[in-house]
Amino acid sequence: MKLPALVSIRFFEATARNLSVKCAAEELHVTSGAVTQQVRKLEEFLGRPLFERRSRGLILTTEGLDYYLACQEALTLIGRATDKLMTNENQVVLVSCTPGFATQWLVPRLQDFMYQAKDIDVRVSTSNRKVDLRKEGIHFAVRHGMGEYPGLQSKVLLADDLIPVCSPRLITPQKTATIDFVREELLLHDEHRGDWRLWFNAAGINHIKSDSGIVFVNSNAVIEAAIAGRGFALVHRALVQSELASGLLIALESVTLKTPIAYHLVYYPDTLIDSVSRRFFDWIILQSKKSSI
Numbered sequence: 001m002k003l004p005a006l007v008s009i010r011f012f013e014a015t016a017r018n019l020s021v022k023c024a025a026e027e028l029h030v031t032s033g034a035v036t037q038q039v040r041k042l043e044e045f046l047g048r049p050l051f052e053r054r055s056r057g058l059i060l061t062t063e064g065l066d067y068y069l070a071c072q073e074a075l076t077l078i079g080r081a082t083d084k085l086m087t088n089e090n091q092v093v094l095v096s097c098t099p100g101f102a103t104q105w106l107v108p109r110l111q112d113f114m115y116q117a118k119d120i121d122v123r124v125s126t127s128n129r130k131v132d133l134r135k136e137g138i139h140f141a142v143r144h145g146m147g148e149y150p151g152l153q154s155k156v157l158l159a160d161d162l163i164p165v166c167s168p169r170l171i172t173p174q175k176t177a178t179i180d181f182v183r184e185e186l187l188l189h190d191e192h193r194g195d196w197r198l199w200f201n202a203a204g205i206n207h208i209k210s211d212s213g214i215v216f217v218n219s220n221a222v223i224e225a226a227i228a229g230r231g232f233a234l235v236h237r238a239l240v241q242s243e244l245a246s247g248l249l250i251a252l253e254s255v256t257l258k259t260p261i262a263y264h265l266v267y268y269p270d271t272l273i274d275s276v277s278r279r280f281f282d283w284i285i286l287q288s289k290k291s292s293i
Contacts, residue, residue: 006092008039008041008045009071010075011028012039014027015066016050016051019057019060027137036187070173072270075274076268092120093121093276094123097125098144099126100222101142101144104220106124108242108285116283120279133152142157146261149269153271155288156261157264157291158262159287162234163237164179165235165252166231166247167227167228168224169229172231176253177251177253179253180253182208182232184213189216190217190219190222192216196210199234199285213231219236227248241291265284
């Protein structure tokens with residue numbers, strides 16, 4: 001079996017991932033000339049070009065793309081195996097998600113996983129930004145969207161059925177909680193702000209200004225404000241199951257807005273090769289199925 005030098009593979013992988021010699025050099029803390037030299041050595045070893053060099057930058061050839069994906073998978077496995085041998089600590093799974101999803105859905109369920117897998121530490125990184133899984137060493141991310149993420153695998157965790165909720169204190173005692181109680185100045189929004197507009201359109205309501213009310217930075221703040229009686233929130237049912245069950249929130253009798261948008265678990269295909277990541281994946285998929293029942 002003929003194998004190229006590992007240094008050439010590392011330099012090629014960084015160049016292909018960034019499609020830039022300069023960016024690869026900065027990442028590897030070497031000169032651009034060193035990167036170019038190693039990539040050329042690899043191309044000479046393979047006997048074929050891996051990049052098309054154009055005036056606007058680099059483009060992987062078809063063979064180069066296939067080789068890049070194989071190299072990326074191999075380096076990931078080597079890195080994880082090395083980490084496992086060099087540490088006596090618990091294995092780590094790093095998950096990225098929004099603060100609202102972490103607080104309302106993931107964290108309340110994590111104790112179950114920690115009880116089952118005492119040898120695995122799950123670290124939750126909360127952020128509203130789109131993370132780079134490979135570059136930041138993140139095993140899984142939860143993303144809110146249509147489920148189309150090039151180069152990544154995607155599994156639906158929570159379908160995005162939206163329901164209007166509020167604190168019982170906003171409803172006149174002994175009255176049925178309906179949309180008739182909603183006032184535009186009491187609408188609560190997260191940073192996306194567009195959900196109420198979609199819901200009013202679906203419900204055939206046109207006398208309420210959907211962009212009125214208070215805007216919060218994330219869905220968690222919206223839910224907390226609703227519990228405090230500050231207004232009406234449009235939320236994902238799965239995120240407020242416990243609040244509805246305890247009576248902290250009540251759902252208004254109204255239409256349920258079904259959208260093609262959902263919370264998705266996204267990850268690189270090679271992530272599930274690792275047994276530790278696979279255990280977390282199997283657990284969280286099971287939790288998502290329980291939430292949809």
